[in-house]
Amino acid sequence: MFKATIDANLLKDSIESLSVLVDEARFRISPEGIAVRAVDPANVAMVSFDLPASAFDGFEADDSEIGVDLNKVTDILGVIDKNEKVLMELDEMSQKLLLQIGGLSYTISLLDPSTIRAEPKIPQLELPAEVVLNGTDLRKAIKAAEKISDHMLLGVEGDVFFMEAEGDTDRVRLDMPRDQLIDLKPGDARSLFSLDYLTDIAKPASKSNEVTLSLGLDFPIKINFAIPNSDGKVGYLLAPRIESD
Amino acid sequence: MFKATIDANLLKDSIESLSVLVDEARFRISPEGIAVRAVDPANVAMVSFDLPASAFDGFEADDSEIGVDLNKVTDILGVIDKNEKVLMELDEMSQKLLLQIGGLSYTISLLDPSTIRAEPKIPQLELPAEVVLNGTDLRKAIKAAEKISDHMLLGVEGDVFFMEAEGDTDRVRLDMPRDQLIDLKPGDARSLFSLDYLTDIAKPASKSNEVTLSLGLDFPIKINFAIPNSDGKVGYLLAPRIESD
Amino acid sequence: MFKATIDANLLKDSIESLSVLVDEARFRISPEGIAVRAVDPANVAMVSFDLPASAFDGFEADDSEIGVDLNKVTDILGVIDKNEKVLMELDEMSQKLLLQIGGLSYTISLLDPSTIRAEPKIPQLELPAEVVLNGTDLRKAIKAAEKISDHMLLGVEGDVFFMEAEGDTDRVRLDMPRDQLIDLKPGDARSLFSLDYLTDIAKPASKSNEVTLSLGLDFPIKINFAIPNSDGKVGYLLAPRIESD
Numbered sequence: 001m002f003k004a005t006i007d008a009n010l011l012k013d014s015i016e017s018l019s020v021l022v023d024e025a026r027f028r029i030s031p032e033g034i035a036v037r038a039v040d041p042a043n044v045a046m047v048s049f050d051l052p053a054s055a056f057d058g059f060e061a062d063d064s065e066i067g068v069d070l071n072k073v074t075d076i077l078g079v080i081d082k083n084e085k086v087l088m089e090l091d092e093m094s095q096k097l098l099l100q101i102g103g104l105s106y107t108i109s110l111l112d113p114s115t116i117r118a119e120p121k122i123p124q125l126e127l128p129a130e131v132v133l134n135g136t137d138l139r140k141a142i143k144a145a146e147k148i149s150d151h152m153l154l155g156v157e158g159d160v161f162f163m164e165a166e167g168d169t170d171r172v173r174l175d176m177p178r179d180q181l182i183d184l185k186p187g188d189a190r191s192l193f194s195l196d197y198l199t200d201i202a203k204p205a206s207k208s209n210e211v212t213l214s215l216g217l218d219f220p221i222k223i224n225f226a227i228p229n230s231d232g233k234v235g236y237l238l239a240p241r242i243e244s245d
Numbered sequence: 246m247f248k249a250t251i252d253a254n255l256l257k258d259s260i261e262s263l264s265v266l267v268d269e270a271r272f273r274i275s276p277e278g279i280a281v282r283a284v285d286p287a288n289v290a291m292v293s294f295d296l297p298a299s300a301f302d303g304f305e306a307d308d309s310e311i312g313v314d315l316n317k318v319t320d321i322l323g324v325i326d327k328n329e330k331v332l333m334e335l336d337e338m339s340q341k342l343l344l345q346i347g348g349l350s351y352t353i354s355l356l357d358p359s360t361i362r363a364e365p366k367i368p369q370l371e372l373p374a375e376v377v378l379n380g381t382d383l384r385k386a387i388k389a390a391e392k393i394s395d396h397m398l399l400g401v402e403g404d405v406f407f408m409e410a411e412g413d414t415d416r417v418r419l420d421m422p423r424d425q426l427i428d429l430k431p432g433d434a435r436s437l438f439s440l441d442y443l444t445d446i447a448k449p450a451s452k453s454n455e456v457t458l459s460l461g462l463d464f465p466i467k468i469n470f471a472i473p474n475s476d477g478k479v480g481y482l483l484a485p486r487i488e489s490d
Numbered sequence: 491m492f493k494a495t496i497d498a499n500l501l502k503d504s505i506e507s508l509s510v511l512v513d514e515a516r517f518r519i520s521p522e523g524i525a526v527r528a529v530d531p532a533n534v535a536m537v538s539f540d541l542p543a544s545a546f547d548g549f550e551a552d553d554s555e556i557g558v559d560l561n562k563v564t565d566i567l568g569v570i571d572k573n574e575k576v577l578m579e580l581d582e583m584s585q586k587l588l589l590q591i592g593g594l595s596y597t598i599s600l601l602d603p604s605t606i607r608a609e610p611k612i613p614q615l616e617l618p619a620e621v622v623l624n625g626t627d628l629r630k631a632i633k634a635a636e637k638i639s640d641h642m643l644l645g646v647e648g649d650v651f652f653m654e655a656e657g658d659t660d661r662v663r664l665d666m667p668r669d670q671l672i673d674l675k676p677g678d679a680r681s682l683f684s685l686d687y688l689t690d691i692a693k694p695a696s697k698s699n700e701v702t703l704s705l706g707l708d709f710p711i712k713i714n715f716a717i718p719n720s721d722g723k724v725g726y727l728l729a730p731r732i733e734s735d
Binding site: 317320321323324347348349350351352353354 | 630631633634637638659660661662663664665666670
Binding site for chain 1: 419
């Protein structure tokens, strides 16, 4: 069984953090909360999502796994007002999920979890540098870079975190010294990433005051933050691109 | 002769209540006010519109009939500021309508009323159930249903008014018991309607605090409400669709 | 050398006043400020732009000429917040322009000025009538005219400035007597202009409280105004169209 009540905005933010990478996801439900591990179709990025029972206004669950069409839930949540509560209840027999929001009752069919790509194993990486910054700063630099290139360099030089994009003739760079960051653990770090993915990930990240980036030398980047107004957390792992020059 | 002054927003709302069904309309003008009866090109919905002389800031008219291109008036009203007054004056000789709004003078050619579909006869229907609710509640349920289906069931079960839409795998339902409604006259009522039409009609209806629905068993629905901030009223009659299952 | 600091909004407004007519422009830089003279590709309109050194928060320059891709700068300025300062610095060796805005550093390649159309000679015209009005009034009349036609008549009749557009069947006219204008110098004036150009020019002009129109009989129109919050000024010269009837 699964029956839970959650703030509509928190559910929206949670679904968005997944839907930037995948259309369908396996939700692993347990008495402790909900967990999702998913990898994007191109195998470039992974997301690790954890929303503990304490993030809900009410939460009762056994162990189970359900397959969710994220776009369908996004559509439904698009209609509702902010600050409403969403009651979710699983009908295990019919494999349907009931959503009750402000008088409206939605019954949506779930997907067979076995038809959804299996949970990836999230690799344990030791990354030398760590940067903690405001999500809006991250997004601003990424939006600036999009005007110029389709990939972006992130790295640490001494006590300065930098983001840099280079087009055929133009260049944009953001230098953030330690005093403009929330925290910095210096280390040897410089890797190139696809702006398509960074843009998608920056959308949910921009709502967080504190985003932690872990970086290495031509290594994947870890982008971790808490889901706003909750005990939930999201982590992305994004593979680097090869610097051609 | 016809010469009248009206609040620009009230004129906008009036035109919108017609333009959701038809592009051109015959306006029947008399000393008592303006009346329009029109049926949509597919013969699925009718509108009955009455704006009495008292809804205007000034109103002088003989009996006459004019043909109006509604899109043209909508375009013109799109430019003006809220809370402006519109002076309308008919030039019978040239069959032109003069609109004066905030210093701007528009002269628009009228259509020959005989080229516009004749006024329909609005059938008198005795419908057993009646529901009075807030226009925004109606619109919310309709918007939710659009995500899932292209038609929607409306009906009364005991003391509960319900709206329900069913897609291939999903379902949405809004139950409104008597205490969530402004008024309810119970009766045997359950009919299916096209969401295309309901969506269009819900747009002007959503601006009204009090929308009256009259319903029967596989019968047309009547949707009546007052034009906000006026003595005017609009009524729609929408034909049901056949429930296939 | 060229090194200057300017308010981001002022730079945006400046670039917009040029980009409504051309995509690329030659900026003539001198110790006195920046000047641009450009003509649109169809030879219908010219712009004359002057931003004196006093409009900048800081300004140091020798005489030089640079070629700027206006769309690129518009793109970059689209990312930044209002009220930020932009530091611009020319690297003459590499022919690159450095823009520093809120921590972000942009390096953009300049265009070879010789590849951009030469500066036009702005003709000296004696136009009999002059009208000074609020930019928003001008824009409102132009937006109203767009609904009806693709050209617009501007003129003076006695002590009244008028704007008029005529479609196949409809007509819109704005009469502004002297008391609705900031100033009026009556004179023999009536000329027809393309609404495409008027619409583009009205966009930057609408931000100015005081726009001066100089008009004659089937003669070009001069549209002059100050760049808001600065000592800068912009002037357009727009060729008339032939009235066919």
